[in-house]
Amino acid sequence: MAASDERLAQQALRGDPEAFDTLVRRYYPRVLGLCRKLLNSREAAHDAAQESMLRAYRKLHLYDPSRRFSAWLMTLTARLCVSLGQRSQREPEPWEEVGETDGSLPDAADGPAEATEKAQVAARVAEAVRSLPDLYKPVCVLRHVEGLSYQEIAEATGLPIGTVKVHLFRAKKHLREQLADLAEAEFEE
Amino acid sequence: MSHDPCDTIRDLLPAHVDSALDPGEAEVVDAHLAGCVACRRERERWVALNRLLDEHLAVAEPVTSAGVEAVVQRVRAERPAWRVAPTPVRFWRAWLPAAALAAAALVLVLIGGYAPEVRLADAKGALLDQAAAMAQGSRTLPQSAPEEAVAFYADAVEWPGQAAAGAVRGWDSSQAFTQALVRRVGLAPLAACLLLLLAANLMVARGARLAPRAVSGR
Ligand SMILES: [Zn+2]
Numbered sequence: 001m002a003a004s005d006e007r008l009a010q011q012a013l014r015g016d017p018e019a020f021d022t023l024v025r026r027y028y029p030r031v032l033g034l035c036r037k038l039l040n041s042r043e044a045a046h047d048a049a050q051e052s053m054l055r056a057y058r059k060l061h062l063y064d065p066s067r068r069f070s071a072w073l074m075t076l077t078a079r080l081c082v083s084l085g086q087r088s089q090r091e092p093e094p095w096e097e098v099g100e101t102d103g104s105l106p107d108a109a110d111g112p113a114e115a116t117e118k119a120q121v122a123a124r125v126a127e128a129v130r131s132l133p134d135l136y137k138p139v140c141v142l143r144h145v146e147g148l149s150y151q152e153i154a155e156a157t158g159l160p161i162g163t164v165k166v167h168l169f170r171a172k173k174h175l176r177e178q179l180a181d182l183a184e185a186e187f188e189e
Numbered sequence: 190m191s192h193d194p195c196d197t198i199r200d201l202l203p204a205h206v207d208s209a210l211d212p213g214e215a216e217v218v219d220a221h222l223a224g225c226v227a228c229r230r231e232r233e234r235w236v237a238l239n240r241l242l243d244e245h246l247a248v249a250e251p252v253t254s255a256g257v258e259a260v261v262q263r264v265r266a267e268r269p270a271w272r273v274a275p276t277p278v279r280f281w282r283a284w285l286p287a288a289a290l291a292a293a294a295l296v297l298v299l300i301g302g303y304a305p306e307v308r309l310a311d312a313k314g315a316l317l318d319q320a321a322a323m324a325q326g327s328r329t330l331p332q333s334a335p336e337e338a339v340a341f342y343a344d345a346v347e348w349p350g351q352a353a354a355g356a357v358r359g360w361d362s363s364q365a366f367t368q369a370l371v372r373r374v375g376l377a378p379l380a381a382c383l384l385l386l387l388a389a390n391l392m393v394a395r396g397a398r399l400a401p402r403a404v405s406g407r
Contacts, residue, residue: 017265021264021265024257024260024264028252028260029252057267057269125246147243149209168207176234183237183238184237187237
């Protein structure tokens with residue numbers, strides 16, 4: 001059985017570098033996926049994902065092993081993306097076309113036509129999330145990327161549960177407006 | 190101000206879909222939904238949005254293994270503060286646990302080693318008291334029980350180990366034991382030992398509370 005994230009984090013803290021290697025291998029794709037959804041350019045997302053892993057390692061002594069490691073890592077990543085996004089707003093970059101390659105693997109699960117349609121929907125969803133006020137982005141990704149409960153989000157972010165509720169309510173309203181047509185199509189199904 | 194009950198319910202629907210309402214609120218919403226088609230449809234729309242987000246946001250970005258290994262190497266080159274320079278431990282923090290440990294050991298030694306001797310001295314004293322009383326032809330015998338003292342003293346001479354074990358078991362009350370110990374060791378050193386033990390306890394409790402931050406780099 002593979003060691004738990006929390007255990008690996010503790011081993012890394014005790015000076016076992018290979019333990020953190022395992023965590024990087026386990027989480028880098030998810031971290032990159034999150035960065036791609038929160039940042040405008042592919043390049044910025046790669047930089048942010050790498051920086052997130054570096055920060056997680058540097059701040060590992062601040063991680064509380066009684067909490068879920070993935071939630072801690074994703075909170076850290078979301079916050080980094082928000083701060084990087086604020087910095088890059090002065091020099092906005094156009095969102096790249098879907099289907100570009102940069103060493104990423106193509107999504108082989110679906111047929112080509114389905115994959116394209118799915119990718120387009122995914123791009124729309126990501127765009128809607130990027131258009132959220134920065135304040136709501138971390139709670140939104142913790143809810144829908146990590147599947148955390150409101151209580152777990154409060155613990156991961158250190159926000160009061162009431163604030164989490166308000167942030168998510170406003171985030172959802174915003175997303176529903178942005179994605180009205182897609183949500184309606186999903187609703188009709 | 191709106192008096193439409195649907196408005197109130199609709200504000201609660203996003204959280205209701207996430208099972209994040211308080212039980213009381215959830216009950217109110219459930220009761221309303223049972224009788225309101227429009228709000229039921231509205232709720233389904235929030236469910237649809239959730240499906241859309243869950244399906245398209247929670248997707249990992251496919252990365253080549255070379256890409257991941259490059260990040261692994263980059264992280265490996267990192268020397269985080271918590272690894273390079275462990276927190277300089279404050280002087281009192283360094284010596285207090287050691288001193289407390291020494292105090293604990295001392296108390297144990299006193300109980301295990303000195304206690305039988307105290308009892309032995311008591312037994313010897315009782316015998317001497319009795320001898321003196323008999324020599325003076327006094328009619329009143331000393332308070333301490335001479336028979337027990339004779340038996341104990343004989344044991345101690347014959348086999349000190351057994352007598353010592355008997356002495357530790359034989360303290361009839363903790364008060365008598367404490368008095369004997371204080372008489373033997375002195376009140377001040379004993380109090381110092383106990384204070385050190387208390388301090389050690391407090392530190393252990395504090396350390397447990399601060400455990401995640403105990404190795405803080407800064
Ligand atoms: Zn209604």
